[in-house]
Amino acid sequence: MNRYLPLAILSLAILSFATLLLVIIPGMQIDKSGVSPGLKPYTVAQARGRAVYVSLGCLYCHSQQPRDEAQAPDGERGWGRASVAGDYAYDTPHQLGTMRTGPDLMNIGDRMPSQGWQLTHLYQPRAISSWSIMPAYPYLFAHKDKADPGDVVVKLPPAYAPKTGVIVAKQDALDLVTYLQGMKHDYAPPAEGLRDDGYALMAAQQHNNDAAKASK
Amino acid sequence: MRDKNKQDPRLPDETFEPYEEPRRIPMPVYWIAIALAIWGVTMLVHVSYSTKIADKERAALNDQAIAANTPVKSEPTPEAGKALFADNCASCHGDAGEGVADAIPPLHASDVAKAGGATAITHIVMRGIGGPLIVDKADYDGEMPSFASVLDDKDIAAIANFVASDLNGLKSTVSPAQVAEIRTASADLDPWDGGSGLAGLINGLPAQPASETAAAPSPDAAATAALATHGTNEIWSCASCHGDKGEGTQTIPRLAGLAPAYLAKQLHDFKEGTRVNDSMDYVVKSLSDTQIIELANYYGAMSSPSGARPSLKGDLARGEKIALEGDWSKNVPACFTCHGPSGIGVGDKFPGLAAQQPAYIAHQLAMWQGGSRHNSPLGLMAGIGKSLSDADRRAVADYLASLPPAAANAKLALAVSATTKEAENGQ
Numbered sequence: 056m057n058r059y060l061p062l063a064i065l066s067l068a069i070l071s072f073a074t075l076l077l078v079i080i081p082g083m084q085i086d087k088s089g090v091s092p093g094l095k096p097y098t099v100a101q102a103r104g105r106a107v108y109v110s111l112g113c114l115y116c117h118s119q120q121p122r123d124e125a126q127a128p129d130g131e132r133g134w135g136r137a138s139v140a141g142d143y144a145y146d147t148p149h150q151l152g153t154m155r156t157g158p159d160l161m162n163i164g165d166r167m168p169s170q171g172w173q174l175t176h177l178y179q180p181r182a183i184s185s186w187s188i189m190p191a192y193p194y195l196f197a198h199k200d201k202a203d204p205g206d207v208v209v210k211l212p213p214a215y216a217p218k219t220g221v222i223v224a225k226q227d228a229l230d231l232v233t234y235l236q237g238m239k240h241d242y243a244p245p246a247e248g249l250r251d252d253g254y255a256l257m258a259a260q261q262h263n264n265d266a267a268k269a270s271k
Numbered sequence: 272m273r274d275k276n277k278q279d280p281r282l283p284d285e286t287f288e289p290y291e292e293p294r295r296i297p298m299p300v301y302w303i304a305i306a307l308a309i310w311g312v313t314m315l316v317h318v319s320y321s322t323k324i325a326d327k328e329r330a331a332l333n334d335q336a337i338a339a340n341t342p343v344k345s346e347p348t349p350e351a352g353k354a355l356f357a358d359n360c361a362s363c364h365g366d367a368g369e370g371v372a373d374a375i376p377p378l379h380a381s382d383v384a385k386a387g388g389a390t391a392i393t394h395i396v397m398r399g400i401g402g403p404l405i406v407d408k409a410d411y412d413g414e415m416p417s418f419a420s421v422l423d424d425k426d427i428a429a430i431a432n433f434v435a436s437d438l439n440g441l442k443s444t445v446s447p448a449q450v451a452e453i454r455t456a457s458a459d460l461d462p463w464d465g466g467s468g469l470a471g472l473i474n475g476l477p478a479q480p481a482s483e484t485a486a487a488p489s490p491d492a493a494a495t496a497a498l499a500t501h502g503t504n505e506i507w508s509c510a511s512c513h514g515d516k517g518e519g520t521q522t523i524p525r526l527a528g529l530a531p532a533y534l535a536k537q538l539h540d541f542k543e544g545t546r547v548n549d550s551m552d553y554v555v556k557s558l559s560d561t562q563i564i565e566l567a568n569y570y571g572a573m574s575s576p577s578g579a580r581p582s583l584k585g586d587l588a589r590g591e592k593i594a595l596e597g598d599w600s601k602n603v604p605a606c607f608t609c610h611g612p613s614g615i616g617v618g619d620k621f622p623g624l625a626a627q628q629p630a631y632i633a634h635q636l637a638m639w640q641g642g643s644r645h646n647s648p649l650g651l652m653a654g655i656g657k658s659l660s661d662a663d664r665r666a667v668a669d670y671l672a673s674l675p676p677a678a679a680n681a682k683l684a685l686a687v688s689a690t691t692k693e694a695e696n697g698q
Contacts, residue, residue, distance in 0.1 A: 133523075
């Protein structure tokens with residue numbers, strides 16, 4: 056352990072090589088791919104809702120990256136098409152997520168457009184799915200004796216409704232649902248969009264096998 | 272003192288620095304390193320093919336999209352019209368437009384087509400038609416769907432011109448631009464109301480039967496519409512998920528135009544637990560039997576354009592084959608044997624499939640396969656679901672999404688029986 060200089064040079068070289076391949080080159084590629092045509096910037100309410108999404112840590116259980124048909128049946132689940140880099144152009148920081156404890160939310164606005172459903176589900180997921188392990192978010196809602204004009208009342212089954220009065224959504228809940236309703240990446244992905252094509256070969260082989268079997 | 276400083280030769284030297292003699296790296300390590308390098312390079316080359324294949328697929332799709340969106344200046348050719356007729360019309364009207372006695376009016380040498388010409392044909396293709404109609408002195412009373420959501424202006428012009436000139440020997444033609452005008456004018460209009468509905472459209476129309484007086488609207492119609500569009504204190508509205516026009520989205524199904532008896536059975540199945548879906552289980556808990564019938568009739572009578580587009584990258588040709596012919600190598604019968612020509616649905620047991628959301632169809636097929644949906648008569652769908660591969664499910668779902676939606680049939684409406692109501696009022 057007395058040849059410090061060569062050791063230091065070698066470790067720095069390895070580190071900068073990894074940074075180049077894993078950070079700098081991908082960063083340049085993503086910069087080149089730009090915004091997906093068809094993607095709209097967030098509205099003010101959606102941006103506020105996104106901040107709520109980030110602050111609640113939704114990404115610890117929900118990803119925002121549907122996969123290709125060859126990789127996973129995300130399309131059949133209604134989770135939408137595989138995403139491309141340009142779909143995240145307005146997301147800083149992105150909320151890709153790696154855990155799928157809950158379903159992917161990249162196209163939740165397309166799959167479940169109902170504001171009423173989302174509010175009930177945020178207030179008490181067990182009111183809809185008895186087996187759900189998602190936490191309830193009662194602090195996004197307020198208990199009132201009577202709804203004021205303009206209040207959005209949460210629809211609840213008798214078992215979960217308060218004995219008197221109503222549950223109304225606070226601004227944070229409304230913003231979060233507006234953000235979720237806007238999660239709709241249903242436009243055609245750009246042909247040049249940066250994406251993972253690693254499974255196309257497998258899909259083509261599978262397709263050929265199926266065709267060969269069918270023709271037998 | 273000197274003797275004391277002298278180290279005992281039996282103890283190790285405290286100033287000793289351990290070191291290793293340079294030794295040769297064993298040969299197996301070289302072999303493993305070389306093998307890993309070769310494997311890595313092979314993988315890189317292999318995966319680069321994958322990217323090339325994906326690029327090629329995208330380029331092909333892109334070319335298709337460009338071809339479909341390029342406005343065609345030239346008039347559509349008769350050959351194109353013939354091919355489109357065979358794809359879209361012949362399954363009901365026959366290959367030569369001969370029709371089916373008592374069921375489907377002829378298009379070949381038909382008096383209505385002759386009187387109306389290509390323009391009237393375009394109007395009917397665009398909006399669809401349903402109700403009593405007399406063609407060549409024969410009575411018909413069927414439903415034809417609107418093709419507006421699945422055919423573009425050029426295709427409709429080609430079909431209308433083919434029917435007018437080749438099948439009826441007329442000189443009248445329409446251009447894609449005229450079709451576009453008719454499309455704008457007919458947006459959001461209901462299908463033509465049988466032969467009497469065409470009276471204002473076609474001069475010299477042969478005598479037509481009077482339009483059936485629509486059934487008196489149920490006294491609860493307004494309440495049902497409110498339930499469907501606004502929900503109650505406990506439940507969300509139907510429209511908030513299924514769409515204002517009942518067209519569905521992703522795994523939420525299209526409801527518009529499905530047979531009311533089928534819709535009512537599904538709602539009862541949700542209630543009894545023989546069909547499972549958390550959101551629907553929640554909703555049906557607070558629906559009465561009368562409300563179920565009223566809602567089934569509400570959506571059964573709804574005509575709306577298709578909200579579905581192929582989106583699962585399914586092989587449309589393969590999907591068409593499964594739907595029309597089945598795949599007997601896998602013991603899969605044709606979808607349309609039971610679900611009717613072009614998937615328009617048959618009776619109470621076989622729902623319409625045309626224009627259904629592709630993710631919904633693929634998801635349900637997977638659920639039949641896995642057994643989490645098991646409410647089909649005789650377990651028919653379970654067997655079919657098990658035989659279809661993942662790619663087949665996507666192919667058939669995408670093909671069905673490319674079809675025009677079946678027309679709503681008001682005659683299928685369910686009656687709210689007096690006993691159901693009394694039982695509920697007595698509660």
